[in-house]
Amino acid sequence: MRILLYSHDSYGLGHLRRSMTLAQALVQELASASVLVVTGSPCATHFAPPPGVEVVKLPSITKDDAGVLVPRTLRAHLDDVLALRRALLGEAFRAFAPELLVVDHRIVGLGEELTGVLEAARRSDVATILGLRDVIDSPEAVAREWSQPAARKALRSSYDRICIYGWPTLFDHRREYPLPAEVVPRVEFTGLVVRNPPRLRIRPLPPSRMSVLVTVGGGQDGGSSIERYMSALELDPPDWDSRILLGPLLCRDVARRVRRRARMLGGVAVHEFKSDVPRLLAESDAVVAMAGYNTTAEILQSGTPAVLLPRLAPRREQLIRAQRLGRLGLVQPLPHATAETLRGALETALARPRRPVSSVPLDGAARFVQVVKELMGASITPIKEAASA
Structure with a gap:
């Protein structure tokens, strides 16, 4: 057929x-x-x-x-x-x-x-x-x-x-x-x-530091979210490692600026694109993301504690999705995040256990x-x- x-x-x-x-x-x-x-x-x-x-x-x-x-x-x-x-x-x-x-x-x-x-x-x-x-x-x-x-x-x-x-x-x-x-x-x-959930690689020993994944989908309008996360890290040296996915559509000037700030901070790995986001989510202790459909679905599949920074315009789709998921207790929406509020929300997310996924179809x-x-x-x-x- x-x-x-x-x-x-x-x-x-x-x-x-x-x-x-x-x-x-x-x-x-x-x-x-x-x-x-x-x-x-x-x-x-x-x-x-x-x-x-x-x-x-x-x-x-x-x-x-x-x-x-x-x-x-x-x-x-x-x-x-x-x-x-x-x-x-x-x-x-x-x-x-x-x-x-x-x-x-x-x-x-x-x-x-x-x-x-x-x-x-x-x-x-x-x-x-x-x-x-x-x-x-x-x-x-x-x-x-x-x-x-x-x-x-x-x-x-x-x-x-x-x-x-x-x-x-x-x-x-x-x-x-x-x-x-x-x-x-x-x-x-x-x-x-x-996508089907990934098969996790067996780790001989648990990592010594927690890990946060930052992902903004294709990246076309994700620059401000990534830079806000960098500003949150710069408030005080974090006790976790970060992995940032820029997205293939992120503006090159913003990508260069993020890589430079990451080098200054240390403990921050920056990648343009990864096709195995579900595996990265499963291996992370928390995630900071926008609220697009696919990213949100993969976050819910992983059960990883999430802070969502939804796009506010031109469509209200991401804001509505993040707020509704927040009401169900599935994510923490942060539509008007500052570096300070993001830092606080992320520290709260890192203290949470993984969420059971059985309630989500x-x-x-x-x-x-x-x-x-x-x-x-x-x-x-x-x-x-x-x-x-």
Whole structure:
């Protein structure tokens, strides 16, 4: 079965990482699955696709400081880049001829670039799934976005299923977002989509000092969080070691400044990128992070005590997620952190034990595969059945 996964990726790594996790789950569970991930992420090559998965890169679009979409690297007008992306998407759909189309986050794509593909999918009886993260934005912002005619039409008539990669205890889209009544029966909460937990390496002796991991996802807007952490360390020599993941999209000037401050402090290891964040989390005694979807899911999976520094703009997604998780006692949100308040919160986190993970649904990828199986019915063959045939 051929599956096309669309991931617009105008900002950071989150959508691509989630799409790759879903793609891997599909090819691991379905013997006939062949997955094509079409993404605009500038980091499309940072994740090696597993057998059965391939990636097509669209020209990247990002947001400026005001949250306005602009071409990331091409010296061209935004409308021209969107037209190019639209043409590439249409050709990928035509040539790959998928039996299932999975759309991440954007109902009609970036700048409505997916409208033609959705119409072609309906004409050719291609099954469709819209995947939404646990929190999209404030209810007011989502209402404005979904009130656009193309989005409203597609939400009502273009998708067979709507998978929410979260759980309603944290945030219930059916109550907090303006989902049309006829769409609600097609909604299914999968739980968090997160990579399988790592196999920890056996250590002959426990470390003599505690360890803190600092991670800001792709890093595009993580510089202020990292520098605030450095300022917290500089208040007084810490009795723990630090490992900082800058992210591949962090501004080079900020990266140089952080590396220089780390050398002055000592006990601080700085890396641009690590693909094994779940293992690093499991080996850390506390974590300081922003509140993006994937990072938060991996933190909850690890049970590592966490201090979250959520992005406040242009979307309110991270702030809402951090505050809701804080109310559930799962993390410590610190939306307006200073060096002093961060230092205090971190010392509190280091004194806490690891949190049991049983209260958080972390099987989103497996449950998504079940939705696909139910939707596609007899057209797919599970791996186990294929092996025994």
